[in-house]
Ligand SMILES: Cc1cc2nc3c(=O)[nH]c(=O)nc-3n(C[C@H](O)[C@H](O)[C@H](O)COP(=O)(O)OP(=O)(O)OC[C@H]3O[C@@H](n4cnc5c(N)ncnc54)[C@H](O)[C@@H]3O)c2cc1C
């Protein structure tokens with residue numbers, strides 16, 4: 001075996017966490033190697049998760065004519081004729097382009113990309129096993145190592161995944177027809193997003209979940225409105241259920257028997273029952289760190305494992321397991337590893353964006369969380385159909401909900417459901433980052449007509465509620 005090739009940093013895994021770590025370390029002037037077992041970089045974010053699912057959603061909205069229906073009340077949908085090629089064409093182009101862009105940036109930063117599967121030999125050495133037909137191994141050695149190997153779909157034993165019409169979220173991208181009916185197992189983020197997308201395409205969707213609330217981490221008003229809207233779209237929820245058996249004949253419908261005894265017959269099954277990690281395959285014992293019972297890598301606030309020069313970021317460390325936060329963690333870890341204070345911690349507020357139909361997004365405290373913390377609050381709400389832009393786009397269910405700390409009217413939470421919610425939340429997020437609140441919204445001139453103007457309307461609502469609550473006339477409110 002030739003001697004190990006020396007680097008300052010080895011990164012294992014080229015998803016958003018790993019790539020951000022590698023680019024950051026290169027920017028700090030370090031010699032960096034990144035090991036990726038896939039043919040392309042980008043990880044789940046670019047190749048199997050975030051970007052594909054969001055692109056498919058956008059295509060589905062277009063080919064199903066959903067927006068046209070809302071605007072002119074006419075079904076101009078082409079969905080009955082839509083073929084799977086129509087659905088996936090744009091997704092393939094966007095995904096390839098994004099992976100190429102990430103790779104180009106790595107190359108421009110001078111990061112060396114090793115194609116193969118990485119595994120620890122000892123605390124400083126990573127062995128890269130190249131895929132066949134080239135095969136063989138290569139050892140890399142570095143002072144610092146960052147693990148960013150991501151996660152993969154959980155596969156409950158009850159489902160025969162070898163069946164061509166039973167999919168996890170990775171395999172879904174290779175379906176060969178648009179199903180007529182679909183059972184989605186798991187109403188988490190992935191399940192909810194795909195349920196909405198297929199429903200928009202006219203697929204009969206059943207959503208089965210062990211819980212009884214949709215996305216319980218959301219503000220209850222959002223969760224409730226989303227569930228209602230999904231039901232109106234035709235999605236059938238089966239709460240507090242579990243699949244006990246799954247009979248999948250070669251042809252004909254797949255039969256699911258649920259815990260309650262209910263039976264469902266569907267064309268395809270999509271299992272979105274959470275994610276798991278393959279960290280045990282890295283030989284962590286050779287490096288000297290352990291795993292949690294769920295197979296995740298425990299880290300400290302600097303993303304260091306118990307072995308001080310080995311870091312872990314992204315899905316492999318667990319919550320929040322997002323592309324956005326994984327990149328942030330990668331940057332923090334790389335800066336810490338090389339003593340840079342350019343980015344010492346994650347951003348103070350981390351938003352969540354869910355691409356259901358309609359979109360949902362939030363940052364900061366929910367009304368419930370604020371009340372549990374005994375923070376005196378006032379809530380402002382503005383509905384899309386009270387706003388001229390909302391009326392123009394025909395969004396009847398959307399709303400913006402702002403949570404203000406009552407004394408100073410400082411913004412502490414933003415919750416949006418409706419078109420462009422994942423973009424709209426950023427206005428509130430930026431205000432929260434500045435420590436601002438109602439005054440800033442009132443002082444700001446928004447374009448007219450825009451959804452952004454909802455912030456002003458929701459602020460007025462909060463101010464009026466505050467004056468009702470405190471029994472003061474509105475004029476005295478300039479005091480805050
Ligand atoms: C369907 C779906 C939709 C999603 N939508 C969103 C969204 O809208 N917004 C959002 O923020 N997040 C979303 N996510 C989550 C997001 O994709 C992940 O949080 C993010 O990709 C995690 O980044 P990562 O760098 O930790 O790992 P990954 O992106 O999973 O990358 C890990 C990389 O490591 C490689 N690897 C693994 N083991 C080895 C090894 N031993 N050697 C070498 N390479 C290895 C893998 O091939 C992979 O390329 C979604 C996920 C899914 C599945």
Ligand SMILES: NC(=O)c1ccc[n+]([C@@H]2O[C@H](COP(=O)([O-])OP(=O)(O)OC[C@H]3O[C@@H](n4cnc5c(N)ncnc54)[C@H](O)[C@@H]3O)[C@@H](O)[C@H]2O)c1
Pocket residue numbers: 156185186187188189190191193208209210211241242243272273274275320321322352353354355
């Ligand atoms: N827009 C986004 O930010 C976005 C989109 C998709 C995925 N993601 C990330 O991907 C991760 C994984 O998403 P996910 O939806 O797979 O997992 P999840 O953990 O969010 O949801 C899994 C759901 O499946 C249910 N469940 C699990 N096993 C079940 C069973 N046997 N029968 C019935 N219900 C069952 C759970 O009750 C839960 O509601 C998320 O944590 C999220 O961070 C983010």
